Amino acid sequence: MPQPLLFGIVALLGLAVGSFLNVVIHRVPRGESLVRPGSHCPRCDSEIRHRHNVPVFGWLLLRGRCADCRAPISVRYPLVEAGTAALFVAVxxxxxxSWTLPAYLYLAAIAIALALIDLDVMRLPNAIVLPSYLVAVVLLAPVALLGDGPAPILRGLAAAVLLWAFYxxxxxxxxxxxxxxxxAPLLGFYLGWLGWGPxxxxxxxxxxxxxxxGATLMATRLAGRKSRIPFGPAMLAGAFLAVFAAAPITDWYASLLTPTA
Structure with a gap:
């Protein structure tokens, strides 16, 4: 498949997933169903029309306001949709x-949801984290069985145990x-699959x-020494930095340790 076509398909998938993630981010911390009721305005309860549910473009069409009560709709909604599409393309x-791609697209999706939920309510819901272990194994184990061999999955399991013990x-x-x-173990499994460097x-x-x-928040007096700062977003950002750039980072660090003539 030509790369531009592949990226286009993945971007559209990312927009659709991002739209669903907005529902997840809003409802999961509240213990609400992801299915019922349908998408509606939280202020007037009016059902959102199908044309207004189109990712990004629906928000632009409405100019960021509910079609019925004109209550403002947070700009975070289209940003989540566009951000998910961009991250999907990058992954x-x-x-x-490849057969590995779906597993890391899934990780990208839950990373966005978990990071924003943690920022909102300072919690990483079990409803997202725990099932993700099973999803990771289901998506990656066949890759090992069909070609890569047991080494990546064994290394992933070892990394998961190591990070769990550390945290x-x-x-x-x-x-x-x-x-x-x-x-931590979930991220360890995904990173361990790629290698010990990541x-x-x-x-x-x-x-x-x-x-x-944390230092920036304290320097700007937005937080104090006793303030609680969610760490989940940093864990997830660090994991994706490793996914994309572990090789050049480890090479650079190794060059610092290598004496020059």
């Missing part, structure tokens, strides 16, 4: 049209929340990004 560029230790001393501990980069980047955000 596709990374893995190509569990931090949680014991009050440095991590329970949701972070549950998410595991190291993803784990380190999470703390680097989380520390940078």
């Amino acid at each position: 596709t560029a990374r893995f190509g049209l 569990r230790l931090l949680a014991h001393f009050g440095g991590m929340g329970g949701g972070d501990v549950k998410l 595991v190291a980069v993803g784990a380190f980047a999470a703390f680097l990004l989380g520390g940078a955000v």
Whole structure:
């Protein structure tokens, strides 16, 4: 399949998934059904018309306001849709049209949902994290059985255990929340599938990004030393930094350790 066509199809898929993720982000923390009722305005309860449900374009058509009560619709809705499409295209560029691709597209989708939910309510819902373990195994295990061999999945399992132990230790001393501990092995499995370099980069980047955000918030007085800052977004951002750039990062670090003549 020509690459532009593949990217176009994946972008459309990403827009559709992003529209669904908006529902997930809003309803899952509230314990609401993802199916019923249909999409509606949270202010006047009017059902959203089909033409207004088209990702991104529906929001633009409505000029960011409900068609019935004119209540403002957050710009986050089209940003989630467009952001999901962009991340889907980036993941596709990374893995190509391969059997591995669906697993990492799924990871991209839940990463967006989990990051925004954690920012909203400071929680990583079990309803998303726990089923994702099964999805990861179902999507990646056949890849190992059909060609890559057992090494990637065994390495992924080892990385999952390693990150779980590390985060569990931090949680014991009050440095991590329970949701972070549950998410860590899932990210470890995905990164371990790719290699030990991505595991190291993803784990380190999470703390680097989380520390940078925390320092910035304190410097701007938007948070204090005792403020709770969600760490899930940093974990997920670090994981995707590793997915896309682990090789050049590890090569650069290795060059620093290699003495020059």
